[in-house]
Amino acid sequence: MIPLLLLSMFTQPAMTANAETDLGLTVDAAILIDAESGKILYEQNAETSLGIASMTKMMTEYLLLDAIKEGTITWEQEYRVTDYTYKLSQNRALSNVPLRADGSYTIRELYDAMAIYSANAATVAIAETIAGTETEFIKLMNKKAKELGLEGYKFVNSTGLNNADLLGMHPSGTGAEDENVMPAKSVAKLAYHLLKDHPEVLETSNIPKKVFREGTDDAIKMENWNFMLPGLVYEYAGVDGLKTGTTDFAGHCFTGTAVRNDKRLIAVVMKAVDSEGVGSYKARFDATAKLFDYGFGQFSNQEIIPANYVFKGQKTIPVTKGKEDKVNIAVKDSLSFMIKSNEKDLYVPKLVLDKKEIEADVKEGTVVGKLVLERSEGSDYGFIDGSELTLDVVTTDSVERASGFSLFFQGIGNFFGNLWGSVTGFIGGLF
Known part of the structure; x- marks a missing residue:
């Protein structure tokens, strides 16, 4: 039965x-x-x-x-x-x-x-x-x-x-x-x-x-x-x-x-x-x-990310072969859309860089990554056309390429810096 x-x-x-x-x-x-x-x-x-x-x-x-x-x-x-x-x-x-x-x-x-x-x-x-x-x-x-x-x-x-x-x-x-x-x-x-x-x-x-x-x-x-x-x-x-x-x-x-x-x-x-x-x-x-x-x-239309938004944890990105060793970065545009009035704080910005560092010559406005907006809880249904909650992250300054003479000494510095790192790492490994 x-x-x-x-x-x-x-x-x-x-x-x-x-x-x-x-x-x-x-x-x-x-x-x-x-x-x-x-x-x-x-x-x-x-x-x-x-x-x-x-x-x-x-x-x-x-x-x-x-x-x-x-x-x-x-x-x-x-x-x-x-x-x-x-x-x-x-x-x-x-x-x-x-x-x-x-x-x-x-x-x-x-x-x-x-x-x-x-x-x-x-x-x-x-x-x-x-x-x-x-x-x-x-x-x-x-x-x-x-x-x-x-x-x-x-x-x-x-x-x-x-x-x-x-x-x-x-x-x-x-x-x-x-x-x-x-x-x-x-x-x-x-x-x-x-x-x-x-x-x-x-x-x-x-x-x-x-x-x-x-x-x-x-x-x-x-x-x-x-x-x-x-x-x-x-x-x-x-x-x-x-x-x-x-x-x-x-x-x-x-x-x-x-x-x-x-x-x-x-x-x-x-x-x-x-x-x-x-x-x-x-x-x-x-x-x-x-x-x-x-x-x-x-629902109401709210600005979630303002234009020129800067990530507190990473305001710059390293630059190689440049007159400066870093460049400032920020979000290019603002992002606004319709959400419930009490849900704005549920959207958390996350920085996703294309590379860990970029090589000079760097122009202002160069895209270096994306701001990805993630919802900390609950569901986000997205957009009807399939677009994502992302914004371009760009450089806000220019960094010129260093002269050949400067690059020569940068190369020497990098060589001895890497060598010293290898030696200290080896000695540290003995103990």
Whole structure:
């Protein structure tokens, strides 16, 4: 007979990613970062690839805004509706603005529909405009993802829909049931670079409501699916973006951004559920609000290391063949990032020199090593772009090379110094 205790080990339900955390989040994954520095403030299961649904559209937005900046696409450019986008747009069970089979639409109209209303056919129309076909557009998505250093991603379409919803017209080379996936960390990294490279995205993502083709027979009211925007049901002060996502596979997801007192945060939640384990719009916005409350309430930007910082234990480094036998060293730049107000003293600077000594001629500003910042206790999540808590250590003076005559006598001094050291060492060894 199996002992009762041992049996219970097999029969108890496994812990899931939805388990309560110290922030009370019931999500499959979450991450919170400082939008300015990319410092990660919190993460939960952030490196597991999960469904991203319409958060995919952030990549489509990125590529469109790239094309606009490069001048290969213009806002006034007209798109002629294809059979694919026409048929897809007629499915109102999906998020869509219906397109006329014989219609043409400006890129600005399609972009607004995508960014505000998450319109799927409009998104495919943008992909076709940029790359000719959605199949070719996926190649651009993968290329950009690689450039940005994203990991764990898989793109099978431009929208984030399940391929099964694409009426058998899904991109070639992808499966009929495929769906886009990415870890929360990569989603946050995509949003981080989108805001850095194209901050104008917020000019559209912050619009709560707009009418598509206002004043025409095709006019349709579009309400932003980001219900945390001003005037909407889960309004949160400072929220102005960025992208929601919902499918059966991905659950209720959201990449949100908010700014308060010049401090901008980016939060990602994936497959959010309520206390009963049921996914909903409210669940994802509640989880996001908890992340924002945590970030705005407990973190502030602080200078950890000032510029020209000097290590008390080593203010100089030896110099050989120089007019001086040492040179002053200091940290070149300052280091500031967002941390909890009471954790500044947990970060301890450590000096790591490239060499124990350097040879003259030494120029001011020569890099001789690194300041490495180590945390004495607890975890530091690092930065979203993978950068480290390091600063260059440089020389703060110049040391000219000694003349040949001086080097001759230095050599003699070193010879007899080494000889005397060997003799005293030998004699000492006798006793």
